[in-house]
Amino acid sequence: MKTAILLVLVGCVFGGFTTAFGSTNTFLGLFRYDVQFVGSEARGNWIRQENDEAYYRDPFVAAETVIREATNGETWEAVLTKADGTVIRWDPVQFYDNYDGRSNCFVSPVWTECGRTVQWIQWYARSQCQAPGTWRWEFLNNGQIFHAAQFAVLPQIPPGRVPLYNQADYADPSNPDHAYDNICRTGTQRNVYVCDGRPNEVRWTIRGKGCYLTDAAMILSYHGVGVDPMTLNTWLSENRGYRPGGDIRPRAIVQYAMSNGGNITFPAETPNSQSVWNGLAEPERFICTYGPRMLGVNASPTTSQPRHWVVAIGRNADRSTYLINDPAGGVETTLAGGYENRYTAMRTFGRPSATYTDSTGISISFHSPGDLLLTDPQGRRVGYNPVQGLTYAEIPGAFYESHYLADDESGDPGPLTKELDVPWPVPGKYNLEVFGTGEGVYTLDISAYDPKMNPSIRQFWDVSISPGTVHTYAFQYAKQVGVELEFDAVSGNFDGKGQRPADVNKFLSYVAPMEGTVTLPAGTAKYSVVIIYDRAVIPGTFKAEFNGRDVSASFKPAPAGIESVRLDLERGRNVLVLSIEGRIGDRVARDTDRLVFVVP
Template sequence: MENDTAYFRDVATGGRVFALGEREGQSWHSTAEDPAGTQRIHAKVVFHPSYLGRENCFVDTGTETALCGSNTIFIDFFSVSQCIKPGLWTWRFFEDDKEFSSGKYTVHPTLPPGTTPAINQGVFGQEYDKTGEPIRRKGCMLVSLTEMLQYHGVQPGPDVSNPVLDLNRWLILNGGFVGGDIDPHKIEDYAMCKGRVAGCRPVYVHYQGPSVGSELKMDICRFGAQPIRILGPRIVSGRPLPTHWAPATGFTSDALTDVFLADPNGGEVDKLYSSYKDRANYEPIPNGQTRVFNGEEFIITDKGRNGLFIVLHSPVHLMVTDPAGRRTGLDVSSGQPLSEIPHAAYDPGGYGDVMDEDRGDPNPPRSFVMTQSSAGNYTLDVTGTAAGNYTLDIRSYDRAGTDTTSTFADLPIQAGERHGYALSYSPEPGAPPAVVGGFDGGGQRPRDVNQFLTYIRPLDSRTSLPAGTTSSSVILKYGPTTLPETFSASLNGVDVSALFHPAPGSFEAVTLNLQAGSNVLILSIDGRIGRRTATDSDRLVLVVN
């Protein structure tokens, strides 16, 4: 401890006493008084010239541990101090219950100065991922993660001098970017030198999952610097505002009302969270999303790395429902976000440069991230925010850290239109997830036959379309054991099979020309279940009102 100063991530604090044992029953102990006046009394150490057949013993009365063979000793009195109440602490030291010394020190609710660098993202003109945009515009999370990694001692490889560029390059080469968003699970691999040059020193860094600002004190004092979202996604006067992330390094006082940042915006050390409060998309501290990482002080072996990372390339929003019926995402009917699934978060904002207010992304990537995912069936509801095409990337991790990615690319959608996906997930190694359409057409027995043709759109056997609609898309997924040569499709009695391109395990979007009133689409395909062949036939009605 220097200058009578401690920090709330310090594991223990205390004092050392030199003891000279001169008589039977001579004792030493200490007390620690917190800023509120509450005392902690530490067990006495008692001297015995003779103790259980041994000579000159100091006995800890708390643990009944004895140290014998000398009548002099240094006694370290200490208390666990990590995450304790910040402020002025007073220690008193006693011999034979009489105080002979005392000392005071201040515990600050921050990490020690200089342990988290502040790197200015504004100096990087290099391309962020393969987006065509420079790091100075899109790199706040990239720089925030670099700062967090450096806090834990992770350094760039010996062939690259700049840690931001090293991480950016590695993420590109190792699948760490998904549509411009960063897969937080991949940060673990980077820290452990997977795919990096010889001479890299591996450091254990574990992604625990998303959290919120109301948990920020415990996240920082237990695990260190944590990226937090200060500016959230918001549209003002039809103009999207950019979001912003920065590592939080502590609080300005024990009131926990303002936060110090190692801010990539200008590379400012100890910039105040509240300095952004006048911006229209400011998120109060309790609402700010965080991404929680821990270092090698907390090596986690019991929960593994299983989880989900889902990225949507707009113009859409996402709602995920877990096997227990809990939801996380955006409720488009109310416009309100939901966060019911444990260890999960939905980020509808992407990344932007807070110094460039006019260039928020109108259709940023939307991401859903979850750790410690439960086995079972998940549903993904996708709702269009405007007319356009979107891509959905679903990346899953099993307990061994093996990832599998399913991509549904370039799917057409209209504003207000709903698409659905069903995801069967298991965290067990060797059990890759199955992703199918959210509607199976119904009617077949056994139900496995219904999986030969599943539908991302429509999501019901009867769908109403606005008056004047002349065409509409059907998006379907073919089961992995289907027989393409058996496929047939007819629309209003006319064979339209040539519009479809069935292949086992594939998906496609097919645009159909429609007439006013009811349009009846009948699809059929055979597939294998074990040694037998079965047929999945579906009748879909598209009604143009």
């Protein structure tokens, strides 16, 4: 393999001299190209190696030599041996007293410089994502070595480039700036709910729940978007950056970067395997390509779900463990030192490549005894079907994983979140199935981002589900700027049985309930109705009556819309009557449904 060289004539020389074969050859030193450092106009991102060390995050390494008093026929070349034994040999540079009608010329296969006997040469090679370890450079004059230099390519980001933040710096629940999202607990309990002013309510703090948040602030700051956890938390709280229960929407981190002049993506593109040494592990490939990675750690004894998130910045010299910035205490440590040398999840943020044009995504979170399965417009699936016992991972880049929003103060695991994410989604109709695996209620959050990172968010709270029950949500994703998600009734949704013909009856449909009369467990106090509005409905004609009271204001009908509305139940029969008009061709008709909820 051969690599080009860069030549620049300079006016001064430094370093020790070595004389060989008529000319004087000077080795100036070893350099590395730092992706974050910007020095003088002449040097740019090139900086001298300290302690003969470079990093596999550096795009290039270089050596510089100067030739003086060159004589006719002399040649110079360089040979670089990487840590994995790969050898790079540069084509020779040769000096001619006369060449093609010009005098005193340095000639290589790709360039020619004439009119001098002094030449500065920068020999450079790609180092990013290459084999870490000891590299050796040899410089030859007329085929014999006049200087050799060794240096180490370390498997990490340069020290100090990722800021170290401590989530414990934000521990006061009475300080609004320390409050994490808008979630609370009751007294000394470790429960999590959206703050509502109930007695003995205590705000969760960044110290307790903010590991992912603190990691995100470190990663953003590394990429030039300087922010601390407190400032980022405030922005996310004010810009719908949190999901129900306190989890962060990853693409909200991208939104924050864009709103502050930054440019990052989630997830980062899979690194090009042709430009990455095949001996690197998956997290390393992302670290050397994009910078720090977020790793899920501290897995529970019986499951693989992470309870804590740290920032990986590389590996130690022998690559036996990962170097991490741990937000719990704000310490630099290793995966071996703090977390039994294992991680169970990874989140990738990074700068986009020149060819990267798609920042869209669909992200779904779920709290419940249940599972999710999403089918895209091409019939590809991601998620888990517990009825069949099958896991699907057919959509490129998509994942379905679980994690806890743990309490980093007490170690309590906190609520379990199931997260399904589809990057770069194709436009069209998506089908989301929610499989009930136990008795209870679920909270579902669906967020979709358009090409300008505008979110379309739908949330469904406290929806009842039972083992064997399947709830279906069908939505259209346009992948166009400013176009919201649109929902449609499909097979599996309940049409209310209120009207005939069917085209009128479909004006109102339901994910829940799935039948006209529902008998609930004794003592049930609330029930969430999930209602789908047909595209043909006329919102201003909507009426809702619950137990004889007008509750129309609790609903927000919209064509192709969907919403969940919680009902406060009484013992006995609870009757909800819903009606709306819609257009069928050139006429208008009304669909009226009667839903009964029985509480023994």
